[in-house]
Amino acid sequence: MEMSPSHKKNLVRLLAILLTFTVINGTMFNVTIPDIAESFNLMPSQVSWVMTGYILVYAIGSVMYGKLADVIPLKRLLTIGIVLFSFGSILGFLSPNYTTLLIARILQALGGAAIPALGFIIPSRYFTHDRGKVFGIISSTVAFASGVGPIAGGLIGGFLDWRFLFLVPASAALAIPLFRRWLPDEEVRSQKIDYFGAILVAIFVASLLLFVTMLIWSLLLISIIAFALLVFHINRVDSPFIDPVLLKNRRYTITIFTSFLGTSVMFGLIFVLPIMMRDLYDATTLGIGLLLFPGAMAAGIFGRFGGTLIDKKGSIYVLRIALLLVAIGVFFISVFTSSSLFLLGSAVFIAYIGFPLLQSATANLLSHMLTKEETGVGMGLFNLCNFISGAFSSAIFGSILDLEGMTFSINPLNAHGDHAIYSNLYLVLSIIAVFALFMFFAFYNRSKKA
Template identity: 55%
Template sequence: MSQKDALLTKAEKKKLVFLICIILTFTVMNGTMFNVAIPDIAADFSLDPSEVTWVMTSYILVFAVGALIYGKLADMYAIRSLLTIGIILFAGGAALGFFSQSYPQLLAARMIQAAGGATIPALAFIIPARFMPESRGRVFGTVSATVAFASGLGPITGGLIGGTFDWRYLFILSILSVTAIPFLRSWLPHEERRPGKLDIIGALLTAGAVTGLLFFITMLSLTGLAVSIGLAVLFVLHIRNHPAPFIDPGMLKDKYYTTAVLTSFLGTSVMFGMIFIVPIIARQLYGLDTMEIGLLLFPGAMAAAIVGQRGGRFVETYGSEPVLKTAFILAISGSFLLSIFIGVPPLLLSLCILVQYAAFPLIQSSTANLLTELIPSEKTGIGIGMFNLMNFLSGAVSSAIFGAFLDLESTSLQLNPLTLQENVFLQSNLFLAISLTALGALLLFSFIFRNRQREQKEARAAAAEEKTL
């Protein structure tokens, strides 16, 4: 990629960011829209609950692994080529799903969609780091705000389309994404093929380990856990001797990188956990229908969109670390407020959700910006790919753990003495646990990163002294 090609004008950046956010909206909504369609799909194909969950599980499996692999490929191949292939697969899978007449055909469509759709969030965080380094914090904020907003818009859109027409029409929005290809190919800078080879064995071992882990998380499969552990051990042995491993061991040994990814995983688990359990609780405690549940979440999604836009500027002005700490404080506060006020009228509950929702784009944008500071530019793809993989895993982990918690139905144990209602101790305790998870992430991040700025100053001083000698 020449220097001229790498430079984008302000107008070109705005057009490109806008287009990426539109496509990203389709991708995120594609995941959340189908949550509300699961009962209709089960009825159409006469499926048991355990069978119909594969509509979501198959998508998660392929999407999570794909996010990591595309990140690695982005270190070698042109982003616009990867996005072109991804969007074609995404729209093609949607077309197959729209015309599906059998359950196996629907599953195949969802997996093809996931194989293509994984390119979009994976590369949406790499594009600012590569082509807009001077304004990447702001763009990360916009991208993260889009993810948060689309996750809240998905259930409302799914309820409207599925309720008015048929669940198959949910695929229409995904099909429309193919219209973005000419613009992406025109607006994205040209890149030359970079040196490097894909460690296929390492990629397969990683994919197998992640798949086994997801089987364990989503289906409590001990076989999946055993497979995941076994393949993870083989992967560690493999990368020790490979000249160009799929994941650089040195990157994983960097305490700052691993801590940033881990705290992002915990923070995103808190956010996805809230988004997952609020609809269930809203149906159980308040008897809200799908549209009303969507409206309960919508103010938070709007707040996240607004905060995300501002958050990118905060990252550029104050740095990633202070913004990330602020985000965790918001997540702690929102969860704790929900623990106190769960059971009160939905309007007040919506305000508590808003506080926690606002943390989501700040966690995403500040962590993405921090990772670009911690990893070399030639490893941005795989570095961000790990970030995306862990974020996606966080959704599966939080859904499984918090869902199992809600299966208890009720408890007489009151962990939060401030809880206002007496019949909601189980839900209150769950939100308290979420708040403590966010607190743990904040304490871990603060402890590990406490000396980073001093180390950076010492390194700069040593480099300057070496130059004078």
């Protein structure tokens, strides 16, 4: 069934609003972790599961919903996801103890994972000529919401109470009748679901993310074993959870790996910046949010322009620009560390513009190289890699920041001093972005000549 232009416009607007709710829900709780710990008298290791548990379930759910979208109609999956997301939000608002709060966050993640996962599949399935523009709107919404989240969390948690944060995502239930009206009806496709493969994927992702965040080596061993069993399994069943043909597609794997590197740079920027601002500038939570806010606003504006540019110039062209902007932005953050806040904010602004362009160009490129049967799990793996890149960035750079006494700056444009560790980290991030740019450029140049 072909969607009418008005239904398409309404659907994109609704997707953008729902994505804002889910992304904000993932970031605004960061600033209220101390308040939650105080409410339930929790140790830091306990309260951290408010975020860790959410991210863990959310990451696994992103690839699961992607695969289910190849079998179950999107309308039904979105309805289930939004119901779980809203119910978990109401339960969180009413939570009388820590156990109920954790259950609420897990329910939120189980439902919320459907929205970005299916949000990237809907344009691939129903938008043909202006697909890049739609991906640009979705990606710019994600970038904008990630910058607004900490500010919203600080304001609501500061003036009211952390429980009131749950009322924001609870309102997502209002979108259910609209989605059911605007999304076309689809037939249930008869396809055998590889449940054992799905379990192996869940074990692999969960153990890998837990190892990265907790550094328990037995979890790494479990992750390696699960991955080995998964590879063995998918090559020996008729309808595997992840088709090995997809993973053998070099264009797909190179594009995914490029996105992984670029996204890890952005997550590294967002993770390190608040710590640096508090350490070097003694900035408040609101001050840190205000430094990020102009970049988030610019990402929202330029991301939509980038989507139009993708439709005109192509995904490869925009992806190169995105990686270049990210590399330049984080390099100048390295240069201006401990310098004026205006120069630092300008560098953050440049890097933030590249983020939605990177996401939308990658999503559009992937959507054109995937067959209809591969779209669900292919876009699901794209979302999963984004989460894993964030976990790796936070864990690796968090461990480096634990080192004390580093005063030598490897950036020749920055002086030595106590700020050197931050300058060095951002220089490394810029090198990663440049490496991703040259790897992507070299591969697609060879492909073009071939």
